[in-house]
Amino acid sequence: MILPIYIYGQPVLRKVAQDIDVENYLNLKELIDNMFETMYYADGVGLAGPQVGLSDRIFVVDLSPLASDEHPEFKDFKKVFINAHITERSGDLEMVEEGCLSIPGIHEKVPREGEVTIAYLDEDLQPREEHYSGFMARVIQHEYDHLDGVLFTDRISPLRKRMVKNKLANMEKGKVACDYKIRTVR
Numbered sequence: 001m002i003l004p005i006y007i008y009g010q011p012v013l014r015k016v017a018q019d020i021d022v023e024n025y026l027n028l029k030e031l032i033d034n035m036f037e038t039m040y041y042a043d044g045v046g047l048a049g050p051q052v053g054l055s056d057r058i059f060v061v062d063l064s065p066l067a068s069d070e071h072p073e074f075k076d077f078k079k080v081f082i083n084a085h086i087t088e089r090s091g092d093l094e095m096v097e098e099g100c101l102s103i104p105g106i107h108e109k110v111p112r113e114g115e116v117t118i119a120y121l122d123e124d125l126q127p128r129e130e131h132y133s134g135f136m137a138r139v140i141q142h143e144y145d146h147l148d149g150v151l152f153t154d155r156i157s158p159l160r161k162r163m164v165k166n167k168l169a170n171m172e173k174g175k176v177a178c179d180y181k182i183r184t185v186r
């Protein structure tokens with residue numbers, strides 16, 4: 001089932017998401033399926049719980065559509081991160097352009113650390129701790145930010161913030177156009 005994606009201005013995007021009680025969570029498998037379906041429908045490579053209105057510490061990522069000769073490692077990078085906690089960030093800050101399904105129409109360069117270590121439960125509820133670098137580290141940090149109520153526009157330069165201020169203000173008022181199912185505040 002395709003879920004509506006919550007748009008900038010929705011309070012749930014600003015809340016710190018909580019760990020899921022995986023033993024008692026209702027329909028976790030169904031939620032994961034729905035999150036992937038929603039993400040594919042909107043042409044995204046990542047989607048976090050708060051973006052579908054849930055203040056739960058879960059996100060999904062699938063980089064396989066971006067796989068290439070240069071980046072064969074993306075091919076198998078379809079993952080679910082449950083109760084995710086970044087345990088270490090390192091490496092130099094890199095500036096790369098990002099977008100977000102909750103902030104349609106805005107793309108800006110965002111500084112992020114080049115490497116990240118993350119502890120989480122996979123879709124079989126097995127605990128894992130993994131180290132990522134490059135674009136994978138970036139996508140993970142972007143999605144992880146959602147779990148902490150942080151959006152990529154919080155991390156852009158003061159000048160760029162001023163440039164997108166009106167667009168964001170319109171989004172907060174529900175003035176936004178996009179071709180997937182969304183939920184605005186109004």
Ligand code: NI
Pocket residue numbers: 099100101102142143146
């Ligand atoms: Ni996002």
